[in-house]
Amino acid sequence: MCLGIPCPVVEVPEKQWAVIDVGGVRRKVGLHLVGEVRPGDYIMVHAGFAVEKLDLAEAEARIKIWEELLAFERAEQTS
Amino acid sequence: MNVLNKLHDPALGRKMVGRVRELAARAAERLGRPVLLMEVCGTHTMAVSRTGLRGVLAGLLELRSGPGCPVCVTAARDIEYMIALARIPGVTVATFGDMVRVPGGQSSLERERARGAGVSIIYSPADAVELARQNPDREVVFLGVGFETTAPLAALSISHAAELGLGNFSVYSVHKSVPPVLRALLELGDVRVDGFLLPGHVSAVTGSRAFAFIGEEFGIPAVVAGFTPVDILDAIHMLLEQVLAQNARTYNAYRWVVRDEGNPEAQQVMEKYFYPGDAYWRGFGLIPGSGLFLSDTFARFDAGRKFALKVPAVADPAGCRCGDLLRGIITPADCAMFGRRCTPAGPVGPCMVSSEGACAAYYHYGATC
Ligand code: SF4
Numbered sequence: 001m002c003l004g005i006p007c008p009v010v011e012v013p014e015k016q017w018a019v020i021d022v023g024g025v026r027r028k029v030g031l032h033l034v035g036e037v038r039p040g041d042y043i044m045v046h047a048g049f050a051v052e053k054l055d056l057a058e059a060e061a062r063i064k065i066w067e068e069l070l071a072f073e074r075a076e077q078t079s
Numbered sequence: 080m081n082v083l084n085k086l087h088d089p090a091l092g093r094k095m096v097g098r099v100r101e102l103a104a105r106a107a108e109r110l111g112r113p114v115l116l117m118e119v120c121g122t123h124t125m126a127v128s129r130t131g132l133r134g135v136l137a138g139l140l141e142l143r144s145g146p147g148c149p150v151c152v153t154a155a156r157d158i159e160y161m162i163a164l165a166r167i168p169g170v171t172v173a174t175f176g177d178m179v180r181v182p183g184g185q186s187s188l189e190r191e192r193a194r195g196a197g198v199s200i201i202y203s204p205a206d207a208v209e210l211a212r213q214n215p216d217r218e219v220v221f222l223g224v225g226f227e228t229t230a231p232l233a234a235l236s237i238s239h240a241a242e243l244g245l246g247n248f249s250v251y252s253v254h255k256s257v258p259p260v261l262r263a264l265l266e267l268g269d270v271r272v273d274g275f276l277l278p279g280h281v282s283a284v285t286g287s288r289a290f291a292f293i294g295e296e297f298g299i300p301a302v303v304a305g306f307t308p309v310d311i312l313d314a315i316h317m318l319l320e321q322v323l324a325q326n327a328r329t330y331n332a333y334r335w336v337v338r339d340e341g342n343p344e345a346q347q348v349m350e351k352y353f354y355p356g357d358a359y360w361r362g363f364g365l366i367p368g369s370g371l372f373l374s375d376t377f378a379r380f381d382a383g384r385k386f387a388l389k390v391p392a393v394a395d396p397a398g399c400r401c402g403d404l405l406r407g408i409i410t411p412a413d414c415a416m417f418g419r420r421c422t423p424a425g426p427v428g429p430c431m432v433s434s435e436g437a438c439a440a441y442y443h444y445g446a447t448c
Contacts, residue, residue: 004280048203052283059335
């Protein structure tokens with residue numbers, strides 16, 4: 001019930017409504033809680049509304065930190 | 080690889096598990112017992128079970144479910160009220176699917192529907208408003224079950240109904256707030272957890288700061304966690320680092336979605352439509368300031384006031400241990416009825432009904448998953 005789904009915005013036909021792509025299916029969701037959103041942005045969708053805009057650069061940075069940490073550990077173990 | 084796929088990447092996940100196991104082993108040795116973490120979100124319960132993480136960490140780290148499934152924490156008296164609403168001729172209750180099968184004292188919404196009651200399963204509160212617009216001769220009541228993630232959406236539905244001038248739409252709000260139940264759990268003190276995995280999408284609205292009291296007042300580490308395998312492992316890792324360093328702070332491991340201050344638009348909407356009042360929770364009883372009730376300005380959209388039904392007091396299902404489960408005292412396998420008298424096909428309590436309930440998660444993915 002509380003499932004949140006990260007989805008790309010396909011278009012913003014009205015001020016407070018966007019069309020998103022959920023695994024190939026188009027859906028209309030409310031943007032009332034997230035301010036301005038443009039096509040190509042990602043939003044977290046919960047029960048038909050965007051609850052937050054996503055910062056994918058932040059996720060990428062976090063993954064990079066992990067990859068570096070794991071690579072460093074491997075180097076330590078083999079040295 | 081797309082970053083969203085990377086968060087599900089099994090190769091990265093496996094390597095992270097290795098590192099998490101190592102830290103968990105060290106922490107368990109330090110504590111002289113397995114580390115006990117509580118996940119406070121039904122979606123985490125499901126994700127942890129589905130990925131098999133419980134099994135992989137068994138013996139070193141236990142992930143115990145808490146009061147994080149909104150359907151499960153809904154009190155028996157509120158379920159009874161919903162069933163009574165559905166019985167009123169001319170009323171259609173609009174609800175998320177999980178609610179319909181929750182057993183009440185004598186009946187359930189599903190059974191009422193089979194007898195001809197108006198029960199409509201919807202995906203979004205916006206669908207309930209649409210239902211009211213299309214059926215002007217019926218009273219549509221949206222069953223507002225959920226935490227801070229869902230409450231602002233119910234508020235938006237009222238705003239929309241008011242704009243459309245709909246007199247036949249109302250909300251039965253049993254929305255609840257997560258920080259007060261964690262405070263209640265910590266004050267009860269029946270279970271001493273070493274750390275909390277905090278609910279990611281509740282925190283997206285409240286902000287991670289709403290949970291700062293866990294470290295500050297109770298000396299227990301807490302980390303806001305996302306729902307992909309990488310997000311969950313990252314958060315568990317942050318908790319274990321804190322356990323080892325004897326640190327107790329509330330951190331945010333879900334920065335790509337959650338801001339420390341939360342979502343101000345959602346907070347404003349909630350403040351405008353709801354006021355915090357004392358609410359009943361299954362397993363806890365009355366918790367001060369934990370319920371989100373419609374403020375007087377919106378009384379005409381409040382199904383509790385509009386219908387003012389009197390329902391008899393009902394007990395929780397005999398023998399069902401959902402209450403103990405929601406307080407983190409037991410795991411589903413400790414309930415004598417788990418998998419025997421109580422299954423998803425014939426549930427005794429809400430924890431076996433909801434797709435986020437711990438009993439359902441353990442049943443689908445194995446009791447030790
Ligand atoms: S297994 Fe069934 S009866 Fe036991 S606690 Fe879970 S829902 Fe209740």
